[in-house]
Amino acid sequence: MNTARKRYGDTVFRCLTLLMALSIFALVALIGIELFEGSGKSMHKFGWHFLVSSVWDPIAEEYGALPFIFGTLVSSAIALIIAVPISIATAVYLTELAPRVVSQLLTMFIELLAAVPSVILGLWGVFVMVPWLRDHLFPWLQNHLGFLPLFQGPIYGVSMFAGGIIVAIMIIPIITSVSREILQSVPKLQREAAYALGATRWEVTRISVLSYAKKGLFGAVILGLGRALGETMAVTMVIGNSPQIVKSLFAPGYTLSSVIANEFNEATGSLYPSALFEMGLVLLGVTVLVNALAQLLLTTFAGPNVKPQN
């Protein structure tokens, strides 16, 4: 009787959690189907050409996604290049080195940063960050690294680079928090073993903590990347909103999510909104593709997951 009830409870529990898990599938599938249906007209008219065309002309009804895909990938890449070292270093400091009080205080601040709404960050970006970048950082970069095409051309402040930086600020909290949790879950035994072999603090961190946790850290970075790809409001306020593919990071750019947010409200007719729907579908596709690539990278370079032996 008692065991029967237990089993019954288990079944209910399993079904319930399965249902919840399936609802995630259903949500993604629904979004995908809806986007697919909405973009029917545009797909019919432009076909695969949509993905490689650089023209975005609502008046001539010519639409192409390439500069937007470019902008989304480049701004996210800049964001990761800036955010990953900062976040992981912060997480290491918090778990391995910082005194408890400092660690708690810093953690609180990181969580506070995560709570700042993106439109507020965007306003700060427009009025504080962009002028500073324009007057100080960008000219400095141009003076010292101006031989690189990345840092050539006129400086307006609003730029692909500014977009990348604002996204970096937005994903630092999430990568840091998740990385911290992961590093904390590394068993003490790992560290003690390394210390026993006479390793220094750096060696302990590198050999027994970071390499043990690398898969989890990679996951944290992917979570950050997912957010970076879809970030909209703050980016659109500082990126300059100009659909073009140029080498200079000082030139304005545009992202997939920004153009949807900017133009959907005023999109009249039937082809125009359909093209914007297809942009949403492309964004979904890019996100899936980038995540899949990252997973592939992980299994190739980090090897299959080593189960911790607790």
Place this chain on the structure above:
Amino acid sequence: MKKLIISLIAGASMLGALNIQAQTLINGAGSSFDNPAFTKWFSVYQSTVDKTVNFNYQSIGSGAGQKLLLSETVDFGASDAPMTDEAMAGGPGKILHIPVVAGGVVLGYNLPGIAKLRLDGDTLVNIFMGNITKWNDPKITALNPGTNLPAQAIVVVHRSDGSGTTFIFSDYLSSVSPVWADSVGKGTALKWPTGLGGKGNEGVAGQITQLAGAIGYVELAYAKQNHMSYAELKNAAGKFVACTLETVSAALATATIPEDFRFSMVNAPGDNSYPISGASWVLVYQKQKNAGNAKKLVPFLKWAVTEGQKYSSQLDYAPLAENVQQRELKLLDTIAF
């Protein structure tokens, strides 16, 4: 304590019941340019004319307003651009255009020390085409004798979001330049030949005030509130005029307005007409399905295009001319329910 709560609940539910009985809710959606005017009108109308009507206006953009009207989700739409024949064919009945406000679009610029700048249509087209790139270009200096313009690069700033302001501005550029009309055209969002995109009036204004050498277009009210310098423009009569409520009203008075009110008032004739101005329309079906709502909506619209103009001009919208008001009242009388 318990008694107090019970009586509070009873009181609240009685109020609720009263509301349900007496109030009519009118739903509208569309142009964000009109939103301040509507907000003002709703509050004045409710407190002084008709207490039994409630308004709910969603400021979600002209395109979305048109869509919601076509799908009959709202009682009225509002748009900064008149609907095309093709778009109107998508609705279940004839749609009327009622101009409710008019406003000017100014060219704000950032040239420290230069308080007065004069431009004409041709120069403006060339600046926004990216053909004129320096402030001391002979075409600009010729229009501004006595002003020492710097050899600074011009930074063009435009709206990145779809917007009625962009429609009015590009309507003007198209009307003065066949080249612009052919290669870029007019619309709420364009394929810009050059420049930076700012989100909203505030985004464009932000870029202009921060970047020396910048020029961009914003609504008059916005430029005034932000103490921005803006250029005087040469109008169709060859006179330089600054954008004010009077010069926009003058343009409205001299513009040719057809029977269906789908008109453009850019580059209007008249010595005192400011060339870059436009109207914004309320869109309603001529045959109203919901008689109860229509009975409240029509008097409100009649009030808005006459009495209401007094209040909207406090918000930097140019008032509609007397003869236009009379014509609109006649059109509103044709609404059947």
